[in-house]
Amino acid sequence: MSQLELNSNAEEARHTYFVDVILPVPIPKMFTYRCPFDLEDFLQIGVRVIVQFGHRKVLTGIISKVHERPPEKYEAKYILDVLDQSPVVFPQQLKMFQWIAEYYMCTLGEVLNVALPSGLKLSSESHVQIHPDFDMYESVYDFSGKEELLIEILNKNESLSYSDISKTLQQKNIFSILKSLVQKDAIIIYEEIREKYKPKKEKRIRLNSEYLKEGALETVFESLSKKPKQEEVLLFYLQQVPIYKQTKLNEQGIPKSLLAADLSTSAIKTLTKNGVLEEFEITISRFPDDDQETKPVHLTEIQENAKSDIIENFKTKDTVLLHGITGSGKTEIYISLIEDALAGGSQVLYLLPEIALTTQIVTRLKKVFGNKLGVYHSKFSDNERVEVWNGVLSGRYQLVLGVRSSIFLPFDNLGLILVDEEHESSYKQYDPAPRYNARDVALYMTSIHHCKVLLGSATPSLESFYQAKSEKYGLITLSKRYGNATLPDFIVADMIKEANKKLLKGEFSSVLLKELQTSLDNDEQAIIFQNRRGYSPYISCQQCSHIPKCTNCAVSLTYHQFKKELICHYCGYKEKMPNACEACGSTSLQTIGIGTEKLE
Template sequence: MPYAQVAVNSPGAGRRSYSYSIPDELADRVRAGHGVIVPFGRHTFQGIVLEITDEPGYSRTRPIESLVADDPVIAAPLIGLGEWIAAYYQTDLYTAYRPMLPPAFERRQTIIVRVTEAGRDAMESVSPRRAEILAFVEAAGETTTAAIRDEFGARAARDVTALTGRGYLDTSDVWEGPRISPRMETFVEAAAPVDQLRIKAGELRTSGAFRQADALEALAANLGGRLSDLRRVSGAARGSWDALAEAGVITLEQRETRRDPLAARDSAPPAANLQLTPHQKDALNHVTASIDDGVSDTYLLHGVTGSGKTEVYLQAFRHVIEKGRRGIMLVPEIALTPQTIGRFWERFPGRVAVLHSGLTLRERYDEWRSIAEGQFDIVIGSRSAALAPMPDVGLIVVDEEQEWTYKQESPTPRYHARDVAIERARREKAVVMLGSATPDVSTMYAALRTEITLLELPGRITAAENGGGTGWTERPLADVEIVDLRQELMEGNRSIFSRALREAMTDALARGEQAILFVNRRGAGQAVQCRACGHTMRCRRCTTVMTYHADERIVCHLCGERRRSPTRCPNCRRNTIRAIGIGTERVAEEAMAAFPGAHVIRWDRDAVNEARGHEPILGEFANGRADILVGTQMIAKGLDLPGVTVVGVVNADIGLHAPDFRASERVFQLLCQVAGRAGRGHAPGRVIVQTYEPENQAIQAAAAQDYRQFYLEETQFRRQLRYPPYSRMARLTCARTSRRDVQEAAGQLTRLLRAEIRSRGMMNTRVIGPAPAPWERLRGRYRWQITIIADDPTKLLETVALPPGWTVDVDPMSGG
């Protein structure tokens, strides 16, 4: 008898698989990667088959109950990757596979409850509360655990478990059908030539069958198609079409139809490759050699902004496709997807798929299935696309690899798409390209230690026509000027725009050029604060400062709480409470006042929600219909806007003092990236960086666009404290409704971890904390955390069982 090792979707399953026998009726159908329903404890759960074996892992097994779908839901090459994710990121085994599953795979389960004969006899011997529950179920005949919870409260779950354990209640599981399934539509085809259809239509009209005649005339004009479209054109009801099918004049056929998010794009002939510079050729030759050799090499393509990295990506993808394999292109933000798709669609029309959370459920479902079937050569997407079900992967590109958005923060698994891509490529003998103008310090450290291969594009270039076709011409980086806002204030300028920035924007607008104003925060004000007593408005459920918006409301951007901004300080009762700080709304308003003839638009998450997507905003600015773009982080990442000659950083200091050892690196990367938006066309660029800390080393290095200077200073600081890349981190977080409870729990676990370190002699392992999280209270729960620093922090966690309520974040990318 065959057996299956199954990852079970149960909180008690942990990081291991379980053995199940495969019943005879499923023996020829169950394969590795299949979704199944299996018994686990007293209930049934969904699971993923990881392996088919001849022998069970345990002496006693129970049988698989059913398949979730006819086809496997996890591709064979990804099964081992899921096991790696579970071990590396310290997460449950089934949870590691969750990002790989087709959309809406997980079904809802209803638990049906009935009273047993023993339960009827026991109504007088149990507690009054449990007797009420038994009576409630008995009166209903059968009910659900959800109905019991609604009637008796959340604590009723314990009562149901106890009553079931004593045999007084009987439970059974009912699984709902899939939330989404293939969409089938009826298509019409003619069973005779067009001229005969028209003759038959005339006969039908003569006999009084006017609607059937109308249907045939519509069919003759359209030569077939969807029945729904033909009914709309002809006005003929379904009965007329059925009658024609019964008469053998037409055929009706059910076909699956899929929604294509890129269907509206033109299918023009593929654009030709551009001529490469010597540096681009050298980088491409390294990558194509690895593709040809079938080895899983990883490359860091380090090039200044505008150095032509994307052209190297495009030609590498063309090479891998010519070799009969496929590729994945990762971008850090959904906002970058439209422009990236445009560039790739020009080279590979009709062969590009897109996969990200901005698609509708139907679009994601259809796109996922088409990708799994091998209908596309390239998948473009954000973090989750690293786990796309693409067969025959030969190349994975991680553009802007330094971006923290590649790290999944919540829910689990808390994986990093860059590291998952590298591991996937290793298993599938694919090549990885990590591209960045400002690489993650850890990535550059690995490159300099030759753990990965460094390729460099040192100069900025722009496309240009020459006698041999389209090639490149070198362009200088934008000039960067640091403005000391303290000096501006001393000299009487209280505007949010320094005199240098105002002058640069005025000149650019007069020449018909565009400008970008970068704000490292959304909303109209950073905070609402009393100037008399210093009281700051904070969220009532979190510990975060609330953000002021132009509709005179304050919003918590963590939990979503929204209320009207007070006119009087709730602490001292004075009328001295004001919005302080700068956000995109206020900057946009100030820009409209300072440059009255300019068309100003905003690009932040709030504006995207109003515009129903990134593409309308980006399109309006890229097509020259707006003069000034005010935006947050998303405008800094990889956009190519040739009309922009001036970039103003309204306040470079935001984020410098965040409770995170990467704070300086983040600010440096962001400033370099946003500066790279200026001067990408034929006109020179100018960048004005406004700051109250002009002497800060990160700001100085960013102004000089000197990655080497920043890297040397940053690694010296991290080496002293043994921060990554000189170690690795894991952060443990506990959340409770009581501050005292969570503090006690954190203290107990810290003592346990330190005792384990001493007993095992783990001299290079440190435990920092416990301490409150930077946002101590979030959604009504207090959070404390412990940080482990070691060469491999998971070695300590492998031998310490974490109490319930603790979460693990391996290689965290934020301060928590």
């Protein structure tokens, strides 16, 4: 048998693998792609792949299944590339994605689009370049002014994106120009794939290893005797890096920014050019390690009893509700439970609503857990979110403090989820899909991670409190404030009685005015809260009772006196304050209620 026949039989004996890929598109199905033989060794559930979708798009997807069955309704395209050597998404996450898609009635692609940080999704953008065989002077075609301008620009640039061309030509729709130039064989349009995530780099300086030899540095200093600035740079480096005591420190060098802060940059450049110093780059974390000493938390007897009750409830229930009044010390209990979980080798997710994620709680946790803590927040850049994602994958971050989107992080050994202020509406995402509630997803995660969930609140949601009273959840109550602190006094003013006795001054009760005056007399501060923007919540016709409403949202329009406008606080719709009722024509329009403008 010939070698050609042997190779042919070997190819036939090889298995052809196909993969089902979840793509970040709002289509209710997965797509099957064929795997080239040279990429078979990299196929794993949970790794990212680049695939062509449609005629022009290139997308990043996640492998959810590897098999040998080709699709029946269409011919499978080949995977273009595999991006990861190990999974970036775990099977538990894929199961959770599927549940979210089914429970919140959206597509799996929409879940993936929200779950995966933008920095982990390769973007495909069309680029334009001059055709290699194109010569404008030999072309038989005529070109418009815009076409000639674009050709001139492309001759000066290797390639340009659609958006760059649109800005340069100052024309929004450029497709007709591009189509014409393609037909005239003047340009080529192609897809350029670029990785959004870019590691943070730091330029560093070190001494050339040749000058670590005995006597070499003395020779250098002799040559620099009449070059004080270069000599100053070298002396500063040696102060920072004691090479004679610890030679290995030279390999790490020092940041170039530290050297260039107060010293001559031209002197640094000259020393580098002459080979005395070396410049190199390293990848650094956007979240540098914190060397501060961690401090343990000490619980009071009441807190210790509450913690013991929580642990006892966890033996029979996956979820426990901690109903503790404001200032009762719930956070200290959380921290103690986190310490126990981390000591047992488990990961912990600490969820907070958007409004509650403050610098104070981050600083507080940093003091206890140091570099084990990762923070996942919507205000982070794409690159920072990717670093936290990778930090959870690598095990660098065993504790994550985050908002609702942190439930999508790649946990593989989750032991405890804390949902603080569980009643907050911020845990619910309304737009875009998936319209999930992170608290409820956390409750589902107990079934796939076999972890425990602690819900905490001073004012539990109705549904959580009902589940606790029905004994589906455990219920622990803290009714005393930490350190025997007293609750603030509440004084209720009866506005009807105040009005009947003619004690009201404008919108203010005599009780409020008295207390404000007392505070001012004592050189104290006071805050007045009013939960309505504008001058008044709405206006009403005194004749027919008509109330102007938003044309989009069907809610009453708020009157803003400063702008003399009626504004919808849902969609932003605006209209001028009318002179007469649009229903009956009466000019008897009255502002109803009080807003911050009126209060001021």
